[in-house]
Amino acid sequence: MSASTIIRLALVDNHSLVRDGIRALLSxxxxxxxxxEAENGAGALEMVIHCNPDLLLVDINLPDIxxxxxxxxxxxxHPSLKILILSMHDRKEYVSESLRSGASGYVLKNSPSREIIAAIEAITNGGTFYSAEIAQKLLLDEGNSNELTPRKNQVLYKxxxxxxxxxxxxxLDISVRTVETHRLSIRRKLNIDKPTALIKYAIDHGIIPR
Structure with missing residues (x-):
């Protein structure tokens, strides 16, 4: 974040104690x-219209949506709105679904405060961010699988x-450097370099409709 840029941030969590703690941290x-701030999904939809935040911190367990x-x-x-998931769940399916939903990052609630701040800075600057524990799991799963992550499927499709x-x-609302990293990872993982072969792979695996 540049010294002159003010980041308008909003919180969505049904626990007022959590919202108070995050607000105090960010103060x-x-x-x-x-x-x-909002305590449920309906409130968040209204709040975004009136407050026009740049970045939203969203919990997964909301009482309505x-x-x-x-x-x-x-x-x-609101395509320009960036969203960071802040959750107690570290299950891979939640993280994968957050990617498909369009979130720019995923941070665990028990993460050090510096990770939340780092996530805000990274996402604000056009990047993505995952808690160290989450990132390690994603890398491990990717390394043990021949399948691409949801985000890499999106990049391959594009x-x-x-x-x-x-x-x-x-x-995709990510940085150019992130795109370059995904492209390199896709080629290495699939051992495919030619564009036509990449397209064939995408079709064969249902990434591109036949």
Whole structure:
């Protein structure tokens, strides 16, 4: 974050104690302004309209709308809004679903406060961020599997459509460097370099409809 950029941030969590704690943590972070909060999904949808935040911290366990479904709705209605999932769940399926929902990161609630701050900075600057524990699991799962992660499937799909790195970064709302990293990882993992072979792989594995 540049010194002159004010990040408008909002919180969505059904526990007021959690919201109070995060607000207190962020009160000492320069250039971060907590502009709103909500305790459920319905409240979040209204709050985003009125407060216009740049970044939303969202819990998964909300009393009305699942936080991941809320993320999908918000990203559809407000494409420029960035979302960080802040959850107690470390299960891989939640993390994978958060990627498919359009979240830019996933941080565990028991993570050190510096990770939350680092996540805000990374996402604000166009990147992604995952708690160290989550990132380790993702890397381990990826290393033990021949399948691509949901995000890499998205990148491969855009590659097959002929988009360049800048275009993919804009469409997927990630940084150009992240796109480059995914492209390199896809080629290494599949041991495929030719564009036509990548397209064939995408079709054969249902990433691109036949």
């Amino acid at each position: 000492v972070v320069p250039n971060v302004d907590v502009v709103g 699942n936080g991941l479904e809320l993320t999908r709705i918000l990203r559809d209605r 590659m097959a459509q002929g988009l360049n790195n800048k275009e993919m970064a804009r469409v």
